[in-house]
Amino acid sequence: MAAPLGTGTRTEEPGQEKQDAQEKEIAHPERAEEAKLKAKYPNLGQKPGGSDFLMKRLQKGQKYFDSGDYNMAKAKMKNKQLPSAGPDKNLVTGDHIPTPQDLPQRKSSLVTSKLAG
Amino acid sequence: MAGVAGGGGNGNDFQWCFSQVKGAIDEDVAEADIISTVEFNYSGDLLATGDKGGRVVIFQREQENKSRPLSRGEYNVYSTFQSHEPEFDYLKSLEIEEKINKIRWLPQQNAAHFLLSTNDKTIKLWKISERDKRAEGYNLKDEDGRLRDPFRITALRVPILKPMDLMVEASPRRIFANAHTYHINSISVNSDHETYLSADDLRINLWHLEITDRSFNIVDIKPANMEELTEVITAAEFHPHHCNVFVYSSSKGTIRLCDMRSSALCDRHSKFFEEPEDPSSRSFFSEIISSISDVKFSHSGRYMMTRDYLSVKVWDLNMENRPVETYQVHEYLRSKLCSLYENDCIFDKFECCWNGSDSAIMTGSYNNFFRMFDRNTRRDITLEASRESSKPRAILKPRKVCTGGKRKKDEISVDSLDFNKKILHTAWHPMENIIAVAATNNLYIFQDKIN
Numbered sequence: 344m345a346a347p348l349g350t351g352t353r354t355e356e357p358g359q360e361k362q363d364a365q366e367k368e369i370a371h372p373e374r375a376e377e378a379k380l381k382a383k384y385p386n387l388g389q390k391p392g393g394s395d396f397l398m399k400r401l402q403k404g405q406k407y408f409d410s411g412d413y414n415m416a417k418a419k420m421k422n423k424q425l426p427s428a429g430p431d432k433n434l435v436t437g438d439h440i441p442t443p444q445d446l447p448q449r450k451s452s453l454v455t456s457k458l459a460g
Numbered sequence: 461m462a463g464v465a466g467g468g469g470n471g472n473d474f475q476w477c478f479s480q481v482k483g484a485i486d487e488d489v490a491e492a493d494i495i496s497t498v499e500f501n502y503s504g505d506l507l508a509t510g511d512k513g514g515r516v517v518i519f520q521r522e523q524e525n526k527s528r529p530l531s532r533g534e535y536n537v538y539s540t541f542q543s544h545e546p547e548f549d550y551l552k553s554l555e556i557e558e559k560i561n562k563i564r565w566l567p568q569q570n571a572a573h574f575l576l577s578t579n580d581k582t583i584k585l586w587k588i589s590e591r592d593k594r595a596e597g598y599n600l601k602d603e604d605g606r607l608r609d610p611f612r613i614t615a616l617r618v619p620i621l622k623p624m625d626l627m628v629e630a631s632p633r634r635i636f637a638n639a640h641t642y643h644i645n646s647i648s649v650n651s652d653h654e655t656y657l658s659a660d661d662l663r664i665n666l667w668h669l670e671i672t673d674r675s676f677n678i679v680d681i682k683p684a685n686m687e688e689l690t691e692v693i694t695a696a697e698f699h700p701h702h703c704n705v706f707v708y709s710s711s712k713g714t715i716r717l718c719d720m721r722s723s724a725l726c727d728r729h730s731k732f733f734e735e736p737e738d739p740s741s742r743s744f745f746s747e748i749i750s751s752i753s754d755v756k757f758s759h760s761g762r763y764m765m766t767r768d769y770l771s772v773k774v775w776d777l778n779m780e781n782r783p784v785e786t787y788q789v790h791e792y793l794r795s796k797l798c799s800l801y802e803n804d805c806i807f808d809k810f811e812c813c814w815n816g817s818d819s820a821i822m823t824g825s826y827n828n829f830f831r832m833f834d835r836n837t838r839r840d841i842t843l844e845a846s847r848e849s850s851k852p853r854a855i856l857k858p859r860k861v862c863t864g865g866k867r868k869k870d871e872i873s874v875d876s877l878d879f880n881k882k883i884l885h886t887a888w889h890p891m892e893n894i895i896a897v898a899a900t901n902n903l904y905i906f907q908d909k910i911n
Contacts, residue, residue: 372795373743379798380744387744396748397689397711401642401661457484457493458509458517458903459540 475909476856478849479894480534482519483902485847495898497885501565501573504889507535507896508575509903510560514544516577516630518588535905539588541630544579556581562647564656566669574633576656580643583658585634585669594624639665639675646696652703659696659708666720678726679708679718694809695755702761705730709766713750717777733775735782745797745806753809758818759890765821767812770794772823772833787833787840790825792863792874805879816891824883827872828899829859845883845897845904855909 381387483493492513499508507519520538547556558579566574572589597619600608642660649656657678658665664679679696683689691712699705704720716729737746749769757764758774763784766773770791773783789810793800800806805826812823824830825842833840842859849856862871885898893908 371741371743373741373745373797376795376797377744380801383798383802397692398686400692400711401689403643454492454513456511456513456515456517456540457901458482458495458511459537460484 474893476843476893476895476906477909478851478854478856478904479907480905481847481850481902482517482905489901493901495885495901495903496559496561497563498887498896498898498903499563499565499575500887500889500896501575502567502890504891504894506538506565506573507887507905508563508565509896509898510543510563510577511901512557512559514542514546514558514560514579516541516543516560516563516575516586518573539628539630541586543577543584543586543632544582547581561644564647564649566649567653569653576647576649578644578647578658581637581640583636583644583647583667584632585636586630587633588628588630591627591629592623592625593621595619596622634669634672636667636672636675639667645694648696648698648706650698650703651701655703657696657698657706659693661692664693664696664706664708664726676724678720678724680725680727694752697755697757697764700757700759700761707755707757707764709752709755711751712747713752713768715752715755715764715766715775731777731780733780733783735773745801748801748806749797754811756812756814758814759816760818763818765812765814767810767823769806769808769810772812772821774821774835785835787821787831789823789831790829790861792861796874800879803879805882808882808884810882810884811886813886813888815888815893822886822888822895824886824897826879826882827877828881828883829861830883830886830897843906845899845902850904853909856906 483495490513492511492515494512495509496512497508497510500506501508505521507521509517509519511517517540518538519535521533521535524533543560544558546558548554549556556579560577561579563575563577566576566585568574572587575586575588577584577586596603597617599613599616599619600610602608636658640658640660640663642662644658644660646659647656654670655666655668658667658675659679662680662682663677665675666678667675679693681691681693691710691714694709694711696706696708699707705717706720707715707717709715713734715733717731717733718726719730720726722728722730737750752766752768754767755764762777764775764777766775766783767789770793771789772787774785774787776784797806810824812821814821819836820832820834822830822832828845829842830845831840831842842861843856844859857870860868860871861877862868862873867873881900883897883899887896889895895906897904897906
């Protein structure tokens with residue numbers, strides 16, 4: 344890397360910094376990945392393994408909540424300006440308005456497994 | 461090339477060969493066909509699979525044929541049935557998936573076979589029995605089943621048993637329902653052959669196989685205030701010999717061993733297994749990748765194995781402060797955690813298993829790769845379950861993932877791995893070197909090379 348004129352003693356620094364960063368990445372690849380993630384999602388919660396993530400796991404499968412949520416979601420959709428996702432973005436309730444067409448077919452599989460074919 | 465084996469002393473010159481593959485070849489995989497659990501029974505003669513569509517398929521090993529000495533007991537379909545159906549809990553507005561989370565066989569006590577299968581909420585005990593005889597010559601019924609007028613019968617005869625084509629019937633004998641608020645992740649049959657446990661995210665229940673209207677809660681980690689929730693139960697298993705001992709693992713990478721003799725509610729553990737963490741390497745991902753997705757006791761009962769996102773660890777039950785062995789499954793993924801978090805792969809739950817002699821362990825990875833570790837030689841091997849290497853008795857070639865710059869021929873680079881092809885479920889025959897590997901909707905069976 345050619346040193347620009349007049350920057351005498353500082354010519355080593357940019358290269359050195361890059362090398363340091365690379366060393367850090369090798370020593371702590373997780374930290375480098377974490378930095379990448381934080382750069383993409385600055386609002387990511389401080390407690391990664393904390394309540395948000397666990398609550399999402401506990402609530403797996405819950406799509407529809409109650410009529411209150413239903414009406415709130417309807418009101419939200421009427422309003423052209425959708426509000427930005429709040430801290431409970433992970434909990435998907437109320438945004439989904441169930442209609443008979445939307446509900447997935449809950450018939451059990453009458454077809455024999457292809458493993459047995 | 462030498463591989464990794466189990467059993468015997470021939471660990472060095474061991475090779476795995478393709479034996480069979482089950483399932484459709486089409487590119488479009490229906491969600492229902494995705495295999496969600498694989499389990500050999502105690503003798504290894506039966507191999508059960510469960511899928512997302514709630515169906516169970518049981519394969520039976522054929523008797524070895526003397527006229528075809530090279531054909532070592534193939535597995536063919538024995539029985540298939542719909543175990544669970546999709547349900548909707550109207551009270552909680554909750555869809556209950558029919559996906560079979562786990563199947564566990566009961567030890568065989570008579571001619572019939574029994575297994576437990578569970579979805580998120582309900583466990584069922586299934587009886588699989590054979591019928592190869594049919595009674596003929598009833599007095600009150602015609603041969604085609606029509607009832608005869610009893611007043612017209614002038615002579616009596618004794619019905620005789622005639623052979624018929626083998627029919628395998630599966631019937632649900634017990635339904636263990638309504639005991640879990642959260643999603644069931646494990647079931648484990650006790651060594652007493654009378655009880656079993658079922659574990660969900662926050663609670664573990666103890667059941668008697670004969671009693672369906674009652675179960676005992678033996679572990680409850682639900683905090684009084686859900687805001688304080690810090691960890692969930694991820695897997696649980698009974699000790700293979702001590703009917704009072706069981707373990708459960710958590711999303712924080714810890715394992716608790718409990719003794720049911722000490723108290724009715726085992727909230728206080730007898731042993732607590734946790735590997736100390738290097739605080740300088742802690743990151744956003746640390747807790748997530750330390751979450752244990754599977755825990756399995758060794759057959760000997762002296763060790764247990766845990767699987768977290770990047771590694772498999774073997775623990776000596778007598779040592780709580782660190783594992784005795786750690787095997788890296790796919791360390792190269794550590795520098796890909798950001799994308800793996802974004803595509804949710806970081807939450808994939810891989811299982812692990814021991815071979816019959818506890819000398820080797822196996823677990824799955826991505827790109828339809830699976831890994832085996834020989835505990836004695838410390839050798840490891842990466843193999844692939846693919847249709848390309850599926851000629852009968854074709855020897856599987858070891859695979860290698862290249863992490864650095866220069867990719868050698870036959871190596872695959874980390875960025876080319878297909879993260880949709882995950883091998884989450886594998887099973888090892890209890891006595892022989894036969895393994896079953898579930899690759900999405902296909903079941904591969906591999907055997908050791910016959911010399």
